[in-house]
Amino acid sequence: MPILSLKNVDAGYGKFQILFNITLTAENNEITVIVGPNGSGKSTLLKTVFGLTNVYNGKVFFENKEITKKKPHEIAKLGLTYLPQLNNIFMNLTVRENLELAAYMHSGETMPIEEAVELFPILRSYYERKASTLSGGERQMLAMTMALIRKPKVMLLDEPTANMAPKIAKMIFEKIVELRENFRIAVVLVEQNAKKALEIGDKAYLLVAGRKIFEGHPRELLSKPDLTKVYLGIG
Ligand code: ADP
Ligand code: MG
Numbered sequence: 001m002p003i004l005s006l007k008n009v010d011a012g013y014g015k016f017q018i019l020f021n022i023t024l025t026a027e028n029n030e031i032t033v034i035v036g037p038n039g040s041g042k043s044t045l046l047k048t049v050f051g052l053t054n055v056y057n058g059k060v061f062f063e064n065k066e067i068t069k070k071k072p073h074e075i076a077k078l079g080l081t082y083l084p085q086l087n088n089i090f091m092n093l094t095v096r097e098n099l100e101l102a103a104y105m106h107s108g109e110t111m112p113i114e115e116a117v118e119l120f121p122i123l124r125s126y127y128e129r130k131a132s133t134l135s136g137g138e139r140q141m142l143a144m145t146m147a148l149i150r151k152p153k154v155m156l157l158d159e160p161t162a163n164m165a166p167k168i169a170k171m172i173f174e175k176i177v178e179l180r181e182n183f184r185i186a187v188v189l190v191e192q193n194a195k196k197a198l199e200i201g202d203k204a205y206l207l208v209a210g211r212k213i214f215e216g217h218p219r220e221l222l223s224k225p226d227l228t229k230v231y232l233g234i235g
Contacts, residue, residue: 001064003028003186004049004080004154009058011048017056018044019210026154026203031180031187033201033218035194037231041210042190043085046156049188050082051075062154077108081152085159088143091132095123095142098131102146109151116148119175119183137168144175154186155179161193169193173200194232198222206231 002025012018018041026032034042047053049060051072060068067075072082089098099117103110117123120141126134131142140160147155157176161169177200179185191197198204198218206214206221208231214221221227228234 002026002061003063004188005061006045006049007059007061009048009060010056011044011053011058012056013044013053017210018053019048022058022207022210022212024205024212024215026186026188028153028186029180029184030202031176031189031200033197033204034188034190034207035197035204035221035232036207038192040207042207043158044210045207046082046158046188046190049075049156050080052082073107076106076150079108079151079153080156081147081150081154082156083143083147083158083160085162089131089139089146092130094128094130095134096127098142098146099123099149102149106150111149111151113149116145119145119148119178135168137164137172140164140172141175144172144179148179148183148185152185154188156188156190158190159192160189161191161196169196173197176200194228195222195234 004026006022006024009022010017010020036042044053051070055068059066062078062080099113123141123145161172173196176187179187189197201218204218204221205212214227225235
């Protein structure tokens, strides 16, 4: 049974429909990768799962429970965490304050900060630094640790490696695998860095202009140059 599923979802913002008839599943303990050109609706898809868009038709299920019309804070309480690409940490607070706030603001069960910070132990040496003084990679580490504190069953990650040096991006991808391996979290990963994301993914979806045009194993997608060349700039 998938932990998360969308069934024939049409969604958008007000009268602007962005997603058309999206059916998708994410399994427990798997990394589900969503790729596609800019503007194809990847972020909108994650927002839709988290209750931040208008759903006109279709349904969203989390652990067999319908969550289509639920509010983000209700969805978060069920065990789903959404990491937007931007504005996912508090810049004027220290690293420590950000971590404490992540625990404080969550209404469900939380993980002790010291346990969560094991994902990126380096954060310990930054505790008293303001988040605004961190590099892009360090901010992403902080955001992912804050998400982990909320003990999610599913993490929705929107372009966690955007604008990062290849070395830092590689490390973030390794940590995403660790979320699956060590923390047993199902990850739904939206990436512009398609090749790397497909290399760690268990399942892949390709979105183009708000429609699903491929669903299958990432290896299968990577073996279709007609799709990867045109839509992902690979090969
Ligand atoms: P992606 O993440 O794949 O780049 P998005 O989901 O961000 O794509 O955007 C898909 C489409 O939705 C784009 O045409 C974008 O302009 C539009 N869009 C995004 N956010 C909003 C919004 N808040 N209101 C109206 N249209 C939006
Ligand atoms: Mg996006």
